[in-house]
């Protein structure tokens with residue numbers, strides 16, 4: 001097996017990035033306008049990269065499939081962004097953020113990358129404030145913080161429940177400025193459908209103009225892919241409808257290894273599924289676990305009565321409630337990491353204590369009543385009322401909750417028609433984030449020279465489980481503070497190359513490849529819709545490659561997806577015309593890639609004979625149901641090489657993970 | 671949740687492309703769960719159409735949770751439909767009655783040409799932002815510490831409220847003049863309220879207003895319809911603030 005070169009620099013962990021950066025090659029300002037860079041994606045990672053590189057003077061072309069770069073899925077992030085500022089003086093530091101992230105990822109992430117992330121985290125907040133991002137503030141005018149899961153400090157910066165929106169609009173404003181100055185050309189409503197390699201290097205992309213259907217060739221000296229995560233392989237997830245794996249997958253098919261595809265984050269607090277026509281799942285931010293307590297009834301009869309509509313949660317006495325996270329994990333309580341919280345919810349529901357009256361009977365409560373009372377009391381005292389009535393306390397408490405989480409409560413009420421100020425929220429885990437992605441080295445370069453991958457699309461920093469509020473941090477770190485250096489270093493070798501021609505046989509081959517695929521779908525004349533197949537794929541994935549996996553289920557999943565894929569190509573029907581706006585065609589092209597990815601995820605999960613982070617193999621758990629890692633045999637990142645349509649032929653390469661600065665230990669939140 | 675199903679009639683605007691003439695078409699859809707969102711109802715209709723080998727209805731959407739601003743739709747004569755403080759993707763079918771006829775049209779404004787069916791081109795909004803909707807600070811990370819300038823909570827909260835605009839365009843679609851004042855004023859206000867944005871506040875408002883006029887949006891005559899339909903409840907106060915900023919900038923420019 002080949003050795004993947006992660007290109008981790010020598011030196012002490014706290015000096016690696018500084019020293020390395022000082023010795024990277026540069027491109028002089030007068031040479032930059034002669035160099036073209038393509039950025040696919042305008043989420044936090046893509047928008048920040050495009051803005052920064054445009055500002056440096058490179059010729060940047062940015063792409064997104066939405067009608068505006070501001071609508072990238074990062075906009076939906078709710079809870080917050082981490083940074084090791086230690087403004088709260090509760091013992092935080094770069095080292096602690098580094099340590100928490102490695103531990104949270106269940107010791108399956110690369111030390112050097114994670115340390116760099118922690119190092120630049122503070123700059124992100126400085127940068128955003130300078131751009132006019134309106135983070136939440138305290139009365140003294142300084143920035144406020146909250147806690148997220150898997151940590152014991154308050155390092156999360158936020159803007160109510162719309163942190164992603166505010167950060168993305170900040171990056172979008174920087175991007176807009178560069179578009180206005182002519183340094184970045186923006187291609188909205190364009191979808192990348194292939195990567196073009198010339199002499200082994202990434203030199204361009206093939207994109208479809210989603211309005212005219214035109215297939216376009218775009219060349220560049222380097223290509224950055226920041227196309228987000230692949231959670232929609234499950235059909236139902238908290239991702240936006242258009243989120244997809246296509247850009248990353250096309251790079252994979254052209255030679256970029258795809259790492260740890262089986263690492264999927266199932267988020268514990270989402271609104272439960274309501275019916276078969278449901279198109280997506282809605283997240284209720286992790287920040288709610290700062291104030292909400294999770295419980296199910298202690299008695300099975302009570303759970304049954306609730307499902308039958310005979311009992312209300314507010315009628316269950318305190319002593320009849322099982323606050324199972326507080327019971328099992330007293331040290332972290334409701335703020336255990338996501339994978340732990342999700343599995344605990346599944347465990348209770350599988351045991352018959354679920355409270356939702358839907359087909360699956362899955363659901364638990366997230367209850368704010370304790371917080372309403374405690375915050376209400378505080379507010380009354382602060383206002384000089386030392387003997388408040390219960391009503392006064394509750395009214396003040398509700399007001400406090402509204403100021404912190406108002407938009408989330410409103411969102412919940414609109415969807416469920418229930419008032420979460422009066423009755424606990426019903427929640428259940430749902431697919432949310434994908435830690436796996438395109439394998440990249442320390443420079444964020446894939447195994448294809450000149451093809452860089454950033455944000456959720458790469459596998460870089462979160463190991464087997466991502467901590468809350470760390471994806472936003474990673475996206476902006478990659479785009480603002482890492483890629484501008486490492487991409488320049490790569491491009492220093494290209495100052496004499498000159499414009500890359502789009503008339504080469506390689507561009508022609510890639511374009512024909514795309515056109516062939518499109519005409520295959522348009523002329524297929526099958527009998528079923530794309531969604532029909534996507535839902536069936538999602539069903540297999542959720543049941544067999546979901547929150548708990550085992551060898552038998554995974555083996556079945558691989559075969560079932562292969563069969564489904566064959567059926568899909570034979571029987572899918574795509575209406576309309578390829579030369580116009582055609583959402584069904586867009587979906588068909590994406591689902592085709594999801595099918596291949598789904599198989600690879602199952603294969604990856606099957607080879608990993610251990611449980612770690614979001615990857616839970618039922619065969620590998622201890623007596624208390626906690627994950628059993630196998631560091632001797634699986635302390636590696638699994639990077640897959642594509643070897644043709646038959647995913648069973650894909651080849652696994654291993655990057656051994658070395659822990660030089662952190663002592664690897666069992667993950668304990670008790 | 672009291673889940674039930676209803677049967678509805680739909681009158682929906684169909685238009686092949688920007689150059690063709692459109693018309694309202696009639697559809698019947700049965701067994702719509704009242705727990706479905708409005709867009710899930712359209713998914714269901716599209717599934718039915720595709721199964722009947724007809725072309726599905728094109729509409730914009732992405733996040734489906736009220737934050738990306740991609741969804742639009744003029745439903746029964748109101749932008750984002752009958753409910754308040756929500757986007758179309760957050761509208762639920764429990765707001766409609768069994769047997770009801772629902773009218774669905776695209777945003778109508780000169781500056782938002784129809785691309786197909788219910789999909790319109792809102793890139794004019796992007797161009798307004800490119801004209802000045804930013805603070806001219808480079809992304810070096812070498813700025814000052816984030817806590818170097820304290821900002822009063824009240825001002826910070828107001829800036830945040832203005833910044834929650836999702837750029838959906840409902841304000842324009844609801845306005846008899848197709849004015850973009852609420853949208854533009856939200857960005858101008860956010861940055862004018864923060865010390866980081868104040869440095870270039872005058873140039874910003876002049877540039878953004880100029881671009882807004884060039885894009886063909888109409889004048890504001892203070893009808894207030896925009897704020898009523900705005901899913902994020904962006905306040906009319908922002909328009910007043912922008913007018914003040916604009917006049918101040920005009921005076922200093924002279």
Ligand SMILES: Cc1cc2nc3c(=O)[nH]c(=O)nc-3n(C[C@H](O)[C@H](O)[C@H](O)COP(=O)(O)OP(=O)(O)OC[C@H]3O[C@@H](n4cnc5c(N)ncnc54)[C@H](O)[C@@H]3O)c2cc1C
Nearest residue numbers: 041042043044045065074079080192228455456469471472
């Ligand atoms: C509901 C929700 C809440 C979240 N809350 C938080 C939080 O509080 N804190 C946190 O840290 N993280 C959070 N996350 C995770 C975080 O939001 C994402 O991981 C992160 O924003 C991803 O950013 P990105 O730049 O990598 O990709 P995205 O923002 O997904 O952007 C992808 C971009 O790629 C483009 N694109 C994709 N495919 C193509 C193609 N083929 N051709 C052209 N363009 C393409 C899209 O148009 C888009 O511009 C949340 C996620 C969800 C779903």
Ligand code: SF4
Nearest residue numbers: 835836838839841900
């Ligand atoms: S001001 Fe309101 S209606 Fe107008 S674009 Fe912003 S959010 Fe939409």
Ligand code: FES
Nearest residue numbers: 732734739741759
């Ligand atoms: S689809 Fe994003 S706001 Fe409606």
